[in-house]
Amino acid sequence: MRMSILRTGAAMLARELHVLRRNLLQFAVNTGMQPLLAVFVFTYVLPKIGVMRGAQGFGTILVPGLVASTTVLTAIAVVSTSLMRELSFGRAIEDRMLAPLPVWGLGVQKIVWGALHAFLAGLVVFLVVYFVHEPGMRPSVHVANWPLLVSCLVFIPLMAASVGLLVGTILEPSQVSVFINLAMIPATMLGCVYFPWAALRAIPWLQVGVLINPVVYASEALRAVFTPDLPHMPVAVVLSVLVAATAGVGWLAIRSFQRRLLG
Amino acid sequence: MTTVATNQSAHRHSEPPPVPSRGAGAAITTVELGKTYRSRGGPVVALRGLSMEVQRGELFGLLGPNGAGKSTTIGILTTLIRPSSGSAIVAGADVLREPVAVKRRIGVVSQANNLDRELTVAENLEFRGRYFGLRTSAARRRARELLEWDGLAARAEAMVTQLSGGQAKRVAIARALMHTPEVLVLDEPTAGVDPQTRIRLWKTIRELRDTGLTVVVATHLLAEAEDLCDRVAILDHGRLVVCDSVAGLTGRAGGDRVLTVLFDGPVDQIAIPHWVRRAEVDGAQVRASAANTDGLLSELIAAGAALGRGVRDVTTLLPSLESAFLALTDKEYRE
Ligand SMILES: Nc1ncnc2c1ncn2[C@@H]1O[C@H](COP(=O)(O)OP(=O)(O)OP(=O)(O)O)[C@@H](O)[C@H]1O
Ligand SMILES: [Mg+2]
Numbered sequence: 001m002r003m004s005i006l007r008t009g010a011a012m013l014a015r016e017l018h019v020l021r022r023n024l025l026q027f028a029v030n031t032g033m034q035p036l037l038a039v040f041v042f043t044y045v046l047p048k049i050g051v052m053r054g055a056q057g058f059g060t061i062l063v064p065g066l067v068a069s070t071t072v073l074t075a076i077a078v079v080s081t082s083l084m085r086e087l088s089f090g091r092a093i094e095d096r097m098l099a100p101l102p103v104w105g106l107g108v109q110k111i112v113w114g115a116l117h118a119f120l121a122g123l124v125v126f127l128v129v130y131f132v133h134e135p136g137m138r139p140s141v142h143v144a145n146w147p148l149l150v151s152c153l154v155f156i157p158l159m160a161a162s163v164g165l166l167v168g169t170i171l172e173p174s175q176v177s178v179f180i181n182l183a184m185i186p187a188t189m190l191g192c193v194y195f196p197w198a199a200l201r202a203i204p205w206l207q208v209g210v211l212i213n214p215v216v217y218a219s220e221a222l223r224a225v226f227t228p229d230l231p232h233m234p235v236a237v238v239l240s241v242l243v244a245a246t247a248g249v250g251w252l253a254i255r256s257f258q259r260r261l262l263g
Numbered sequence: 264m265t266t267v268a269t270n271q272s273a274h275r276h277s278e279p280p281p282v283p284s285r286g287a288g289a290a291i292t293t294v295e296l297g298k299t300y301r302s303r304g305g306p307v308v309a310l311r312g313l314s315m316e317v318q319r320g321e322l323f324g325l326l327g328p329n330g331a332g333k334s335t336t337i338g339i340l341t342t343l344i345r346p347s348s349g350s351a352i353v354a355g356a357d358v359l360r361e362p363v364a365v366k367r368r369i370g371v372v373s374q375a376n377n378l379d380r381e382l383t384v385a386e387n388l389e390f391r392g393r394y395f396g397l398r399t400s401a402a403r404r405r406a407r408e409l410l411e412w413d414g415l416a417a418r419a420e421a422m423v424t425q426l427s428g429g430q431a432k433r434v435a436i437a438r439a440l441m442h443t444p445e446v447l448v449l450d451e452p453t454a455g456v457d458p459q460t461r462i463r464l465w466k467t468i469r470e471l472r473d474t475g476l477t478v479v480v481a482t483h484l485l486a487e488a489e490d491l492c493d494r495v496a497i498l499d500h501g502r503l504v505v506c507d508s509v510a511g512l513t514g515r516a517g518g519d520r521v522l523t524v525l526f527d528g529p530v531d532q533i534a535i536p537h538w539v540r541r542a543e544v545d546g547a548q549v550r551a552s553a554a555n556t557d558g559l560l561s562e563l564i565a566a567g568a569a570l571g572r573g574v575r576d577v578t579t580l581l582p583s584l585e586s587a588f589l590a591l592t593d594k595e596y597r598e
Contacts, residue, residue, distance in 0.1 A: 004396060005363075011393035018390075019381045094377040095387075097343055099394035100367045262345040263300065263338075 008101045009109045016113045020120075031074065031121040035066045035128045042194075043133060059139035061230070063129050064222035065193035070125040072160040072215045073187060075118035077180050079110055079164030084176040087168075087260075097261060107165060107257035111250060114161030119153060144228040148235060152225060155242040156218045162246060163214060165253035169260040191215025196223060198231035217241045289352075290446050290477040291317035291340060296349035298335050298501075309335040311501045312349065317479055317494075322472040324488035324509075325481040326584065327498035333481035334374055336498070337450045340479070341371045354445045354477075367395070370439030374450040374481075376431045378423040378438070385410065385419040388438050395442035402441070409437040413467070429460035436467065446477045453487065465491055485584040489513060497588055504591050512587040519552040521580040521589050524563050526572040534566045547572075552586065 020027060043059045086093035096106055130139060143149050171179055190210045192200075197220050200207035210216050221242060223232040232238075298310040310332045317323045325333050338344030340353050342362040351358045354368035379387050385406050392402030410416045413433050423431065432452055439447060449468070453461040469491065472478045482488055488495055489509055496506040505512065519540060526547045533549060535542045536559065542551040549563060556579065564574055580586040589595060 007396055008394050011390065011396075014393065015379075015382070015390045018386070022381075090375045090377050090380075091373070092377050092379055094343060094371075094373055095379050095391070096394075098341070098366055098371050099391075100363050100396075101394075102363055262343075 005101055005105050008099050009105060009112070012096065012099070012101075012106075012109050013113055013116070016117070020117065027120075028124060031070060031124045032128050035062075035070065035125040036132065038062060038066055039129055039132050043137065059129060059133055059137065060141060060227055061194065061196075063126065063139050063141045064226045065191070065219045066129050067122045067126050068156065068218035068222045069188045069191050069193045069215050071118045071122035071156055072191075072218050073184060074121040075114045075157050075160035076164040076167065076183075078117045079114035079161050080168035080171075080176050081180065083110065083165065083168035084173040088173045093261065103258045103261055104254050106261075107254040110257075111158060111161040111165055111253070114164050115157035118157040118160060122157070141226040143225060145225055145235070148221070148239070149225045151239060151242070152218075152221045155239075155246050156221065159242055159246040159249065160214060160218070162250040162253045165257055166249055169253065169256040187213055187215050192219040196220070196231045197233055214245065217245075288318050289316050290319045290321075291315075291323075291351070291353050291479065293336075293340070293351040294349050296336070296339060296351055297347050298332070298339065298344065299347045309501050310339075310346075313498070313501070313503050314349075315496045315503060315506045317477060319477050320472070320475055321493040322469065322478045322480070322491065324492035324495035325479060325498065326483065326485055326488050326495050327504075328483055330500075331483075331498040332501040333483070333498060334450055335501075337371075337448055337479070337481055341369060341448055342366055343371075367442070368445045370442070370444035370447045372432070372435045372439050372447070372449040372452055374454065376428070376435070378426075378431060378434060380422075380424055383420050383422055384415060384426070384434050387423060387434060388441055391438050392441040397442070405441060406437075409440055413437045429456040429464075432456060432460075432464065433467075436464075440471075444476070446479065447471060448479045450481045451483070452480060453482065453484070461487075485588065489584045495584065497584070497591075499588075499594070504588065509584070513583050519554060519586055520556045521550060521552045521586045522556045522559055522563070523548065523550045523578045523580070524560070524567070524574060525576040526567050527575050528572050530567055530570055530572050532570060533563070534569070536562050547575075550589075552589070 039059065039062065042062060047058075083093070086096075096109075097103065099106075101109070130141070133139065167179060168176060190206075191213050192210065193215065197207070197210070197216060200210065217233075217238050220233040221235075221238040223230060224235050224238065293316075294314050296310055296313040298308075300307040300309055313332070313336060325336060327333050335344060339346045339358060340351055342358050342365050345359070353365045356362075356364035356368065358365050379390070382390065385403075388406035388409060389399070389402045392405055393399065397405065407416070407419070410419050413436065415430065415433055415437065418426065418430060418434075423434065426434065436447075436449070436452070439449075452468070453464050456464065465487070468478055468480065472493075480488070480492065492509055494506070494508045495512070497504040526549070529546050530549060531544060531546075533544060535544075535549075535551065538553065539551045539559065540553050542549065544550075549567075551559060551563070553559060560577060567574060580589065
C-alpha cells in the first residue's frame with residue numbers, strides 16, 4: 001500500500017518534470033529575467049550613475065536575497081496557480097484524483113513538486129547572480145555552514161509550497177491571481193532581499209511587521225549560509241521558524257485541500 | 264391539479280425499493296445515499312436516500328432530467344464527492360473507507376472534459392497507466408493498443424486541446440480503460456456530440472459490456488437508454504423514481520400507454536372511464552394511462568362533448584421509459 005502510493009506519487013512527479021522539460025525555455029526566461037535585471041540595475045547602473053556609490057559589492061547582498069525571494073515566490077505561485085487551473089472549468093484535477101492515491105497524498109505530491117520546481121528556480125537565480133557581474137566583481141559568497149544549507153534547500157521550498165497550497169485551497173480561483181499580484185511586490189520589497197533584517201533596526205515597527213513575511217526567514221537563513229560575516233538572524237531562530245512553519249502550514253494546507261476537493 | 268389514481272397497481276414502482284444486500288452478483292450497492300451541498304445560496308439537497316444495486320456485467324443506465332442528481336451519484340460512486348449520509352460499495356470496496364481500492368477497480372469518464380491539457384493524447388493515456396503502476400514501456404504499449412482500438416491512433420501526438428468534443432470523449436474512454444477496471448462509469452458520454460459519433464460511442468459502450476465489464480452510464484436521454492441499457496434507475500429531484508429492467512418498464516412486461524387530450528376549455532368535471540389505471544385532469548388537459556388505450560380516445564371525446572368541449576389536440580405515448588416516468592411521477596419528462 002505505502003509502496004504503491006509512493007510509486008503513484010513518483011509517476012506524478014515524472015509527469016510534472018515532463019511538462020517542465022517541454023517548457024524549459026519559458027521556465028528559464030521567467031525565472032532568470034528578474035534577477036538578471038536586479039543585478040544589472042544594482043551592481044552596474046546605479047554605481048555607474050553615481051547613485052549608491054561604492055555599491056559594486058552589492059552582488060554579495062543580492063545572492064542570498066534574490067535566491068530566497070525567487071524560491072519562496074515561485075513555490076507559492078506554482079502551487080496555487082496550477083491548483084487554480086486544475087480546479088476551474090473541466091476540473092482537470094480529477095485526472096489526478098482518480099489515480100490510486102488518497103487525497104492527502106495528492107496534496108503532498110503538489111507540495112513536493114512545488115518545492116522541487118522552486119528549488120530549480122532558486123538554482124537558476126543563483127547561477128545568474130553569481131556569474132553575471134563586472135569583471136573582477138564576483139560576489140564574495142562561500143558556503144559557511146553545509147548542514148544549514150541542506151536544511152534551507154529542504155525547508156524553504158517546502159514551507160513556501162505549503163503556503164501556496166493553502167492559498168490555492170482557501171481562495172476562489174478568481175482571487176488567486178489577484179493575491180499573487182498583490183502579495184508579490186511587498187513580499188519582495190519587504191523580504192529583507194536587498195538589505196539584512198538587522199538593518200531595519202532604524203524602523204522598529206517595520207522590523208517587527210516584516211516578521212510575518214516568509215521571504216524574510218528564507219533570506220536571513222541563506223545569508224547565514226552564504227555571507228556569514230554580514231548581519232543575519234540567529235541560525236537557531238530561522239531554522240526553528242522554517243521547520244515549524246513547514247509542519248504547521250503544511251498540515252493546514254493538506255486539510256484544507258481535502259475539504260476543498262471532496263466538497 | 265387533481266390526480267385520480269384508479270388502480271393501485273400503477274404505483275407498484277413508486278414504493279421505496281427494498282434495501283439491497285451486498286450480494287455476490289452486485290457490482291455496485293448504494294444504501295440510503297444522501298448529499299447536501301453547502302453553497303452560498305444555502306444548502307442544496309442533491310440526493311435524498313438513494314438505494315440501488317447494479318449487477319456485475321450489466322449495462323446500467325442512470326437516468327433523470329437536468330439536476331436530478333446523476334452526476335452527484337456518479338461523483339460519490341467514484342470517490343470524487345463525499346456523501347452526506349448513507350454508504351456505497353463499488354466493486355467490493357467501500358467508497359468512504361477504502362477509496363483507493365475503489366479507484367483501482369473503476370474507470371471514470373466525467374461529464375466535463377477533464378483531460379490533462381498539458382499533455383498529448385498518448386501522454387494522457389501513458390501517464391494514467393503509470394499512476395496505476397504500469398512501467399513506462401507497458402503503459403506506452405497499452406496506450407497505443409487502446410488508441411488503435413478507439414480509432415485515434417492518428418491523433419496520438421496531438422495536444423488534447425486540439426481535439427473535437429467527440430474525439431476528447433473517446434480519449435477519455437480510452438484513458439479510463441488503461442488500468443483494465445472492473446467497472447466503467449460514464450457521465451453523459453454523448454452530450455454535445457453529433458449523431459454519428461453518438462452511435463459510435465454507444466457501439467463502443469456495448470462492446471465493452473460484452474467483454475464482461477460492468478458499465479454505468481448516466482444520461483438524460485430516456486430514448487437512448489431505452490435502446491441500450493439492460494436496466495435503469497430513474498432519478499428525479501434526488502429521489503429514485505424506479506429501478507428496473509428496461510423490458511420491465513416498457514410494455515413488454517405490461518407498461519402503460521399514455522394518452523393526452525387537450526380540450527378547448529376546462530374539463531374539471533369530465534367523467535373518466537373506470538378501467539383507466541390512472542388519470543389526471545389539469546384545466547383543459549386530460550392525461551390517462553392504461554395498458555391498452557383502444558377505445559379510450561372516443562370515450563374521452565364523448566365525455567368532453569358532454570361538457571360542451573371540443574378536442575384541440577391528442578398525443579399518445581407508447582409504452583416507454585418516458586411513459587413510465589410520466590405514470591410514476593405525474594410529471595412530463597423534460598430533457
Ligand atoms: N458543487 C455544487 N454546489 C452546489 N450545488 C450543486 C453542486 N453540484 C451540484 N449541485 C446541485 O445538485 C443538484 C444535482 O446536480 P447534479 O449535477 O448531480 O445533477 P445531474 O442529474 O447530473 O444534472 P445534469 O443532467 O444537468 O448533468 C442540482 O440542483 C445542482 O444544482
Ligand atoms: Mg450531470
